[in-house]
Amino acid sequence: MTQDAVPHRALITGCAMVATLMQALDATIANVALPYMQGSLSASADEITWVLTSYVSAAAIMTAPVGWLATRFGRKNLFIVSLAGFTATSMMCGAAQTLTQMVLFRLLQGMCGAALVPLSQATLLDIYPAERRPAAMAIWGIGVMVGPILGPTLGGYLTEYYNWRWVFYVNLPFGILAIAGLLAFLPKGDSNARLRFDWIGFAVLAVAIGAFQLMLDRGEDQDWFTSREIITEAVLAGLGLYLFVVHMFTAEKPFLPPAIFRDRNFAAGMAMMFAICMVLLASSALLAPYLQNLANYPVDTAGLAMAPRGIGTMAAMILAGRIGARVDQRKMMAVGLVAMSWSLYDMSLWTPDVSELRLIVTIVVQGFGMGFVFNPLTVLAFATLAPKLRGDGAALLSLFRNIGSAIGISVTSFSLAQLTQVSHADLAAHITPFNRLLQSGAAGHFLNPATAAGASVLDVAINRQAQIIAYSDDYRLMIVATIAPLLLLPLMHRGRRPPGPAAAHVAMD
16 A cells, blocks of 8 residues: 555544653653652652653663564554553553552553554654655654643643542543544554564663663662662663673674664664753753742642743644755754753743743743754654664664653752752851851841751751752753754755655655
8 A cells, every 4th residue: 555545644643643642741741740649659759750760761661672563463453552551551550559559550551652652653654655754743743742741731730620640540531542543544554473572682671771770760869889789780781781782783683673773864863862852851850840849839830831832842843844845954953952952041040930921931942942853853863764664763763762751850850969969068058157147137036057946947948049059050961962962963964855755765965
């Protein structure tokens, strides 16, 4: 069946987008609900972040074999089973009674949802002809990018007016609709029952990703490399990565074909996807508690305040899809990266009393920058890739997206805690009996460090200021992740519109 003859293309696109949006939303929808989950599940502030990282890490590990699974069992079968599993585990997450149950169910949810994004991308690439792929990737990108951005908004609304459990229960009706649509309209496709799985390659890659994520999550609690646990996890992560690379280039049939890494566009695209997604989820994970804990926003208002970023992203996606065939997409990505860098710099200058207008303008610019990077990046990454490698390419790009997201959340979380401690120590060094500001007047009465009440008030005030400084430093750290990808743009070939609709893929310069 040719791409032009695919029936029910719009309905297939709609179902694929629902699946994509569900998976992307659940990466961040729980952000603003974490304080409420923390109380219900009797978890500490550090432990409750496992609700986020367990999901993203499981998705990252299970993304790698998606290409093989789709070939072995058929894309339609895998798509439907994954979507059904994701919907069922979402209900289990909503019903969790302990932190252990929640983390276990989130791991299962991430494993089931890992295939949804790469399968939806590969499906759209196959059912649309080459000249319509920029527009198709714009539609798909809206789900991938807007999902994590709008997640906190929807999560804040559901938590405030219903219960935090509804951030998971909301998946049920959409999951049922998408499953029914895929069953009815998605072509069956081929499967290969004789295909064998590369268990060694998958096992060592899973060890590398899992050990590295554990090291990042547990490092702050275990005092990093003074702990045998952290050293063990670091060694396992490095050894797993080394064995995976060696095995991939020496095995007869590895589950990730080495040829995919020889495509310069795709290799640069993977690195850029990793960097961008570090910022995508990390900035959202930082902004929600900043607005709630420091700016004293109610949970629903904090979620609503983050919604304009999604508006900026959608506008950029639509614009990029329309002009993508006429404008050098590398220049579009450069504009997007610069816009993201500026927005992060402006956020590093914020204080909790930042005006609503400045907040909205900044995050709209940030969302626009993300959209202007993501759409051209997706198109260029596949512009020179052989059609037979698209399934593995989509899975690999999603793998780097998930790894970048997980690492971004972990790094910014532990750096926030570390920077808060450093800033607290620096500020506390000025609280001495010789500080004249604390010796007379109201300050001397209420902030006297020699009294228990005064010391307590001073500690709260110092900790608040230390957190403000730490957030500022964290945003500046993320600027590096948006500037570095600019160096990758000269390595990518510009994609050109093919001469006819029958062309298999975009030609390059």
